[in-house]
Amino acid sequence: MVQEHEPGTPGEDTEPTATRRTADEAESSRASRGWWDRNADEYQEEHGAFLGDDRFIWGPEGLDEAEAGLLGPVEALKGRDVLEVGAGAAQCARWLAAQGARPVALDLSHRQLRHARRIDAAAAAALASAGATGAADVVGSRASGADDAAGVALVQADATALPFRDGSFDLACSAYGAVPFVAEPVRVMREVRRVLRPGGRWVFSVTHPIRWAFPDEPGPEGLSISASYFDRTPYVEQDESGRAVYVEHHRTLGDRVRDVVAGGFRLVDLVEPEWPAWNHQEWGGWSPLRGNLIPGTAIFVCERD
Template sequence: MASDDDDPVRRSWNVATRNHNAHKGDQAARLAAGEELLFEEELALLGDLEGRTLVHLQCNSGQDSLCLARLGARVTGVDLSDEAIAFAQGLSERSGIPATFVRSELVAWMEQTEQRFELAFASYGAVGWLPDISAWARGVARILVPGGRLVYVEFHPLVWSFGDDQRLCRDDYFQREPFIEPVGDYVADSGDALGAIGSQPRGHNDIDAPSWQWTFADVLDALAQAGLVIERVQEYPWSNGCRVNPGLVRLEGTRRWVWPEGVARVPLMFGIRARRPL
């Protein structure tokens, strides 16, 4: 496997991971006490997890991975970031929730691993950090057992075209050149909707990293071309946890963000379930 030591995505996410977790207090104690971080959208698409083998693609710091394990799945999490995997391993040990975590560039790992899974799960800021969505989809198909399923819940790519005043004026939906900027401190921006404790300053990150604008059609087509059967496609008029645009407001009593009253609704997230044929 080629070295990815100098990968700017890896380096920027290492900084961002430290920034994000600095806001969240004792996460292990809260997970051990039963705190639920998963949202109903992904749970509905995943179904019963008891005894199922599940790989969490781009698992970040492992919080959602451990929630999946607590529901009975046998979880393996994979992420590019050294800081994220080290944190996830520590979180598993301190919370007493077992899971396996692997530090690797995702597509390279999927191309080489001999493991196969009944479920693959990805969510919230995943494939935008990958330069080749077709390779991602082929990798997903490769690591699923026949009849295995991918569940992918993601911010709708339309979100990134909005300016701060809710107008479609900032970026080209069909842009193919990567965006170059540091991974931001979206946990500070989102507050307790993403588990932040109290009000703290945003963490600093000056390491630029590329990200890519994959359209909704890009995602669906890549999965179909990889031989997966699309079973369910959903769109949602809210954003779970993350305040993906400063114009969004908190939906009272929830961890969701929506456009203010009077602003026309458009999809802010999508959900996909796809199956590898028998």
């Protein structure tokens, strides 16, 4: 899900230094794995209530897949094999399972997947304590017949090298996972296409590219352009030795479209969620003030022919 670009890594004596410099695939992957393993606890504690344990939220605006239907009609998800890339604690995958789908949640971070197991274990314990007569109240809308004790299938792997056979899935999705943090996003596109069956849909959300021209601040200071939209130099936080501890890669809107096409997909839709009136929270640089004026999230809806 979403990361905030605020320098600072818990457990280190000094805060990382923010800069713009090149970072290759290996350095980016290493930094992302380390960042999430160190920060997963804080992230889940801060944002877990908003994300929920089994909701599918596309970004800080709060666009819910249950209403958006970007993967297709909710009733059509039953029985579909779905891959979630950059799943974090598998909240989206858990919602998919509740609709009768067969999701696999993949993430680079072992610590994030530990949180997925924690949520599954808590749900299983609640189900067991409720007993057979009260089970429906505990699991809510979970699909009947789902293996609640086992939870969602979890896989730790890099999105540029998916450990699945060709044509393993009907659908693939990613809510701010993997794509913004890899140096070569076309590799992710091609890997996702490889594991999708013909006609499969791939939907992913990223920070809206226009946001890179503005400071990452939720207040008025975040409304004035401070950098070139066309500067594709990665944002890097590095330690005293110059080792990257966080890397995020900027692509223009056109770059993202070309990545999708180069990956073998057809772009079906590009969704720019508007900030809803009910959402009063700030999430890093996302806020009601900015969200009502400039887009914060871009969602690409793609299909494999």
